[in-house]
Amino acid sequence: MSTDLINKYDLRVPRYTSYPTAPHFSDQVNGQVYKTWLSELPPDTELSLYFHIPFCDEMCWFCGCYTKIVKRYDPVKEYLDALLAEIDLVADALPGRFTAKHLHWGGGSPTMLKGEDWLAIMTKLRERFDVADDAEIAVELDPRTATEDYVRELELAGVNRASIGVQSYEPKVQEAINRIQPYETTKQVIEWLRAHNITRINMDLMYGLPYQDTDEIERMIDMTVELQPNRIALFGYAHVPWMKSHQKLIKEETLPDAAERWQQFTLAVERLKERGYVQIGFDHFAHPDDPMANAVETGELHRNFQGYTTDTAPAMLAFGASAIGYLPQGYVQNELPLKAYRQAIYSGILPAAKGIALSADDKLRRDIIERIMCDLTVDLGEACAAHGIDVATLDKDVEKLAPLSADGICTVDGHRITVSEDGRPFIRLVASAFDAYLESGQGRHSKAV
Template identity: 65%
Template sequence: MKADLATKYDLRVPRYTSYPTAPHFTEAVDGTVYRRWLSELSPGLDLSLYFHIPYCDTLCWFCGCYTKIVRRYEPVARYLDILLDEIDLVADTLGKRSRARHLHWGGGSPTLIKSADWQRLSERIHARFDVGPDAEIAVEMDPRDTTREYVEALALAGVNRASIGVQDFHPEVQEAINRIQPFDVTERVVEWLRHQGIAGINMDLMYGLPHQTTERVVKMVDLAARLKPDRVALFGYAHVPWMKTHQKLIKDETLPDFSERWRQSEAAADRLVELGYLRIGFDHFARPDDDLAVAHAEGRLHRNFQGYTTDTAPVLLGFGASAIGSLPQGYVQNTQPLRTYREAVTFADFATERGVRLSDDDRLRRDIIERLMCDMTVDLDALCQAHGMARDTLSDAMRRLEPLTEDGIAQVDDGRVTLTAEGRPFVRLVAAAFDAYVNKGEKRHSKAV
């Protein structure tokens, strides 16, 4: 039945790392608004910090991130100078030195940053924010660029979690996505990380890539598990060549069709569970003693721009071109072109280009969608009561849920919506029923499965 549903619901819906989602941000939220929102924050609120490094040295053809390919280090070094200025600008506006509990370096490829630059970035962040010894400092890593010395520099900068991009280990798949990364390259980096005491290891795997088969995907999971990551993220390749033109380099005929893509996602997930991982949300897996699994079991799991997280900080500050921040008042996003980002910050201005101010309705729906995405169930009555909103507010969503309940994807009982065991992979569709902005027919998002 599930494969039939997968074919029937071959729709494109958001991944809900925010609500409203980024395509609905507008220019009504600019640098002036961001400055005011920052200055309105109560002193003492916990912060999360996200730093975006939009550079890579080669282009992976499947890439969906915002990045620029560089052959020289000079543009990266200049960008880091601007990033330091932005850190000062935000810290000055906040006034009081606030506690940062989570730091995340993403990209692009933060692995391009040279050791000496890690040191100056780390010093500035510690000077402007209160980064305690219990803070999680996570870095997205490309093993192809990583050296032993580099891992030492990360350890010195206090990094304690590494998120390793793998995708697949099969040579034919790697060639088709222009990312040659033999198994032993990844294995060596994992050894260096553990040797340096960087104990938190996440691994990103993918299905739906060119030349992948169900058999190859299971083999990919087995190889990844050999390296004993604490967490595995299993993403479906989002083929959106109308948005990411370089993806045209991937030939359509090499991609698995919808049913095969479905089988791959199921086979990889089943294998991870057989190997002792717990399924977290719709695309993450964690060892039972990992913090993410514990938070999931205790109903404390959250979702942010990095996916599932234990992070409970009410404020996420985004630094760098295209970075998104989340504040109690709403979301803000920096401008994407590097030149406009650089010009804004050079003139001591915020590079905020767009965002969204949250309405009461947005806050209610955001909480509903987050609980669905994290727990696969949500108590609508309790959340409406907590937000002081009438249940009628959700009548549009209840109508959109009807076909999904008829197809056995979700059940509605006593004001509680729960994904069925079969419906779980379709959680994004159920979440989309509560999305007042979504237009399901548009080719704007990746496939629901």
């Protein structure tokens, strides 16, 4: 792709892990609204559960997550007590006992929890929910602080998937982002995980970091493939120092420009495909025998706050400060900072601070955007018919695709929108044509590539 086109489409758009996206949530959705939504769930609704652990022992300068740096365990224990209490509040609001098929811990760093904490959490969850025998129980793991004893505790808690943050193996890059993590450390933790029956391994890589170049990207891909992860996520670093002040510690002159980012991305994609991985959407890759690769073929791939997923649950209940969940009625985000989160819980109030109730138009656009993001194609006529909405209401949105179509990024054939293979990296731009909220939130989003 030409440099002119790369610069032309070097725009900030959402990652569409939800629609509408979080900048458009409001305080009209609060704990009482959330309680009502929970009470309205049909008892046979399959659930996903997400738990946010907002602590790290050191700040990685590239990080865009909500987290706090702590050097003592006491704040973590106080938080865990509140989290367990929140589980009770949510379960009490449900109209029965529900089954959970997917459980995911993110952060921050869930590795800040102690081994006995995992036992306490899983005991509480099994008291209040039916955790399916074949449930996926996934944990984001920091190799720098994990030990074999810790991995053994995860096995005892039933964890069967681990997501390993890597970013880069290059010492100069690691130093520039304040995350020193030798390759040998990552390799050792993965060996421990497999030895303790946690065999589903995800790895997170990044491009666009300070001092990265194509040679380093090629080495990073090859070293990662040697570790044989089931899934790989390839994220472009989002430099938003006006939102995350610690990113000001990264010198902007060390960051690659748009053309260099493009070269890094395309090299990584081609290298992963050459090594046998299936590209999922625009930034995930899966081993051919992984369920995610199969979901692409069957049209059952989905997208949620963890990115691409095989999770089909219509509701994800989110626990912890700042955590975002979804129900058929809309999205809910918990309180932050931690003090407000704890105060709500110990007042017996669900700690929801904001969210958004979905209109009929929101649900239509959400489904269209998800199919574009997952399948690279959507039939607008079929989507509108499923929602009982006239397809003509999308005419102005389709018109927005004219420049992208002219540049070969997508095609418009009647009501069928298809992203070209060359246009795959710009899939978020195609999806954004159907985002009715986009203009009022652009400054908060990452670049398209």
